[in-house]
Amino acid sequence: MKKLFYVLWIIGLLLGGIGVFQRLTTGHLLAGYGSRVVWGLWVAMYIYFIGLSAGAFLLSSLVYVFRIKMFEKVGKLALVTALITLVCALLAIWFDLGHMWRAYEVITRPNLPSSMMAWMIWLYTAYFILLLAETFYAFKLENNNDSAQKEALSKKLRLLGSIGIPLAIAFHGGVGALFGVVSSNPMWHSALTPIFFLVGAIASGSALFTMIVAFFWEERNSAYFDEMMQLLAKIVLISVLFDLLLEWAELSIALWMGSPEHTFGYREMLFGEYWYVFWILHILLGVMVPVFLLATRKKPFAIGLASLLVVFTFIGVRLNIVIPGLVTEKIHGEATAYIHPRLSYHYFPSSMEWLVAIFIVSVGIGLFVIGNRYLKLTQPKHSLNS
Amino acid sequence: MDTPKKNSRREFLTKFSVAALAGATLSPLFSKEQDTESDAVEVRNFTESIESLLGGDYTNIKLKMQDDVRRALKKPVDQRRWGMAIDLRKCVGCNACTVACISENALPPGVVYRPVIKEEIGTYPNVSKRNLPKPCMHCEEPPCTEVCPVGATYKRKDGIVVVDYETCIGCRYCMTACPYEHRMFDFGEKYGDGLPFPAKYDERPSFEYEKEWKRDKPEESPIGNVRKCTFCLHRLEEGLLPQCLTTCIAGANYFGDLNDPDSVIAKIVSRLNVTVLKKEMGTKPKVYYII
Numbered sequence: 001m002k003k004l005f006y007v008l009w010i011i012g013l014l015l016g017g018i019g020v021f022q023r024l025t026t027g028h029l030l031a032g033y034g035s036r037v038v039w040g041l042w043v044a045m046y047i048y049f050i051g052l053s054a055g056a057f058l059l060s061s062l063v064y065v066f067r068i069k070m071f072e073k074v075g076k077l078a079l080v081t082a083l084i085t086l087v088c089a090l091l092a093i094w095f096d097l098g099h100m101w102r103a104y105e106v107i108t109r110p111n112l113p114s115s116m117m118a119w120m121i122w123l124y125t126a127y128f129i130l131l132l133a134e135t136f137y138a139f140k141l142e143n144n145n146d147s148a149q150k151e152a153l154s155k156k157l158r159l160l161g162s163i164g165i166p167l168a169i170a171f172h173g174g175v176g177a178l179f180g181v182v183s184s185n186p187m188w189h190s191a192l193t194p195i196f197f198l199v200g201a202i203a204s205g206s207a208l209f210t211m212i213v214a215f216f217w218e219e220r221n222s223a224y225f226d227e228m229m230q231l232l233a234k235i236v237l238i239s240v241l242f243d244l245l246l247e248w249a250e251l252s253i254a255l256w257m258g259s260p261e262h263t264f265g266y267r268e269m270l271f272g273e274y275w276y277v278f279w280i281l282h283i284l285l286g287v288m289v290p291v292f293l294l295a296t297r298k299k300p301f302a303i304g305l306a307s308l309l310v311v312f313t314f315i316g317v318r319l320n321i322v323i324p325g326l327v328t329e330k331i332h333g334e335a336t337a338y339i340h341p342r343l344s345y346h347y348f349p350s351s352m353e354w355l356v357a358i359f360i361v362s363v364g365i366g367l368f369v370i371g372n373r374y375l376k377l378t379q380p381k382h383s384l385n386s
Numbered sequence: 387m388d389t390p391k392k393n394s395r396r397e398f399l400t401k402f403s404v405a406a407l408a409g410a411t412l413s414p415l416f417s418k419e420q421d422t423e424s425d426a427v428e429v430r431n432f433t434e435s436i437e438s439l440l441g442g443d444y445t446n447i448k449l450k451m452q453d454d455v456r457r458a459l460k461k462p463v464d465q466r467r468w469g470m471a472i473d474l475r476k477c478v479g480c481n482a483c484t485v486a487c488i489s490e491n492a493l494p495p496g497v498v499y500r501p502v503i504k505e506e507i508g509t510y511p512n513v514s515k516r517n518l519p520k521p522c523m524h525c526e527e528p529p530c531t532e533v534c535p536v537g538a539t540y541k542r543k544d545g546i547v548v549v550d551y552e553t554c555i556g557c558r559y560c561m562t563a564c565p566y567e568h569r570m571f572d573f574g575e576k577y578g579d580g581l582p583f584p585a586k587y588d589e590r591p592s593f594e595y596e597k598e599w600k601r602d603k604p605e606e607s608p609i610g611n612v613r614k615c616t617f618c619l620h621r622l623e624e625g626l627l628p629q630c631l632t633t634c635i636a637g638a639n640y641f642g643d644l645n646d647p648d649s650v651i652a653k654i655v656s657r658l659n660v661t662v663l664k665k666e667m668g669t670k671p672k673v674y675y676i677i
């Protein structure tokens with residue numbers, strides 16, 4: 001089993017390497033997006049991973065800020081998960097830039113306060129530094145046996161975590177606002193967009209975390225493990241259902257009386273070429289099956305499977321924010337005014353995009369495996385107050 | 387203290403009533419003259435031809451507009467306000483401007499600054515057609531510049547919205563923000579792609595922003611950048627009209643300094659029946675459509 005995993009991982013990395021090579025040598029020439037559907041798979045992956053990171057981080061705050069005893073053994077795991085998914089997110093958006101080597105400009109010459117993208121970048125830079133500091137202290141705390149020092153360290157962690165909560169909310173809400181403020185795009189331009197991003201972050205982030213605990217936690221035959229699984233299952237279940245509610249709110253309001261400009265993207269999402277991303281990937285595999293499993297089954301394996309489904313299908317939710325928002329002509333007749341593949345409203349990720357996506361996921365998995373080997377994330381050790 | 391105030395009030399009331407009375411009785415005598423005067427100054431005559439509007443004191447309207455441009459160039463840059471008007475009654479939908487623009491700016495495949503949108507009205511075979519050339523609107527309140535994370539795209543002092551190719555990181559956020567879907571991404575495509583030999587015209591540099599831009603390597607600007615219409619800034623600075631204007635076979639385009647009441651463009655925009663696209667967005671386009 002382990003061997004198979006490593007073989008698959010190496011194949012992923014190699015295939016991904018081909019994509020990265022193509023991207024670095026030919027720029028965006030082999031990409032499937034164009035000047036109409038300007039953002040594609042990589043941007044969807046970016047908001048997907050950023051969501052996972054914010055969600056996992058908010059879970060870690062249950063340990064370090066609210067000091068919920070139940071989770072204290074998994075605090076570090078949540079923090080490292082948040083860190084790794086953030087790295088994946090940044091990789092995805094880095095490959096998406098037209099000029100990758102100018103990325104530093106977002107720090108040296110940000111267009112503040114008007115650009116939401118500049119805000120987002122500054123906020124997640126701060127978040128990244130905070131995450132590093134918090135992870136560092138979390139490990140220090142664990143390897144410390146002096147109770148006075150322990151107390152001081154957990155105070156520090158609590159402070160960092162408390163700063164982290166508004167920061168995580170602000171920066172992920174900011175990613176949502178990046179879309180929400182685009183007033184020329186009626187599908188994105190909704191006050192619900194940032195909230196939708198946040199709830200999605202909690203749903204997908206907590207599912208990722210639950211999946212990792214369910215499958216990799218080493219001390220399996222304990223009452224503690226079972227209890228923790230039940231609580232995690234509840235968090236995932238509630239957040240997935242709440243996310244669905246918000247989705248319904250957005251969709252129903254738009255479709256009921258919306259102008260064609262507003263509803264075209266939604267109709268494409270529901271009944272267009274890629275209807276299965278919404279109905280099969282998201283609704284069936286990402287909501288109905290997991291909700292059924294979480295509500296009726298108590299076994300860690302079932303909970304893990306449900307969470308795995310939520311995590312993997314959530315990329316569909318993210319794709320359905322980015323792509324349908326871009327398939328509507330903003331001026332009637334645009335689609336036929338000048339014909340060129342780059343000016344088409346049709347998008348499917350190219351092989352290079354898929355390969356780079358595989359690379360990013362492989363890097364994330366690799367980082368996790370290495371992290372787990374050296375940092376022993378999935379092994380219980382001392383607790384906070386022992 | 388009280389007396390002068392009272393006095394002045396009474397004085398005012400008396401004067402006012404006398405004037406009102408006089409006005410009421412005498413107004414019919416003056417009204418005619420006043421009307422004719424306002425006719426000439428304020429009331430717009432939407433059916434007026436452009437020739438009569440300009441007073442017929444020109445031989446070639448394009449030369450006159452070129453003079454307007456040169457006159458504007460003598461002013462400091464922040465006092466110029468470049469604007470364009472497109473006569474939808476005259477546009478024949480030939481795409482000459484589209485092609486001229488591609489040639490002038492050496493645009494690669496898939497990048498177009500001035501598509502002409504063609505709208506069919508009615509059902510086949512009983513149809514009529516309308517054409518709408520669509521350059522950048524050079525909005526007075528451009529949403530595209532607001533969103534740029536690095537301030538690479540901005541509105542110049544003369545109102546032209548530009549992209550600094552050497553700063554733009556190619557995030558394409560501005561493209562999503564433009565309500566007119568004007569902006570294009572340069573993917574680095576070449577006309578000769580797929581040919582066994584390189585096509586000569588792919589080697590032609592673009593002279594946008596008065597610099598020389600070649601297309602040799604991927605990710606060398608302008609490849610990997612967002613591109614847009616500049617009102618042919620590089621030509622304007624030399625006192626020439628935008629290329630689309632000089633090529634238009636129908637003479638459907640007008641250009642000049644909106645801040646100069648004597649310019650052709652200012653007269654057209656203030657006197658004829660013009661409109662702008664998506665007025666409700668509040669972007670205040672400086673490209674007007676004569677309808």
Ligand code: SF4
Nearest residue numbers: 522523525528530564
């Ligand atoms: S038309 Fe679009 S690109 Fe041009 S200034 Fe307005 S918002 Fe910007």
Ligand code: SF4
Nearest residue numbers: 534554555557558560
């Ligand atoms: S693509 Fe370039 S000009 Fe447009 S928002 Fe990004 S950095 Fe700014």
